[in-house]
Amino acid sequence: MKTDPAENPLDRLPPLLNRDLDQNLCVCNEVVKMDIINAIVNGATTVAEIKKRTYATDGIGCCTRQVERLIECLCSPDVKTNT
C-alpha cells in the first residue's frame, strides 16, 4: 500500500476503529489491533495476507469482519465513515 509519508494511516480510520489500538482485535490468537494495522500499512491487503503475517483470523475466524473493515478503511482512498 502506498502511503504519503506525511500521512498518519490512523487518520484514515473512523473513530470507532481508531481506539483500543493496544487491545487484542483477534482474541483467539491474541493479536493486537495495531499489529494488524501495521501489517496492512506494510502491504498486507487481504485477510489471507493478514492471517499469514499476524495469525489474526486464524482461530475460528470471528474477527474476520473487523479485519476486513480495517483493510477497507486503510486501503481505500478517501473512505472515512462513522461505522
Ligand code: FES
Ligand atoms: S478473534 Fe480472531 S479468529 Fe477469533
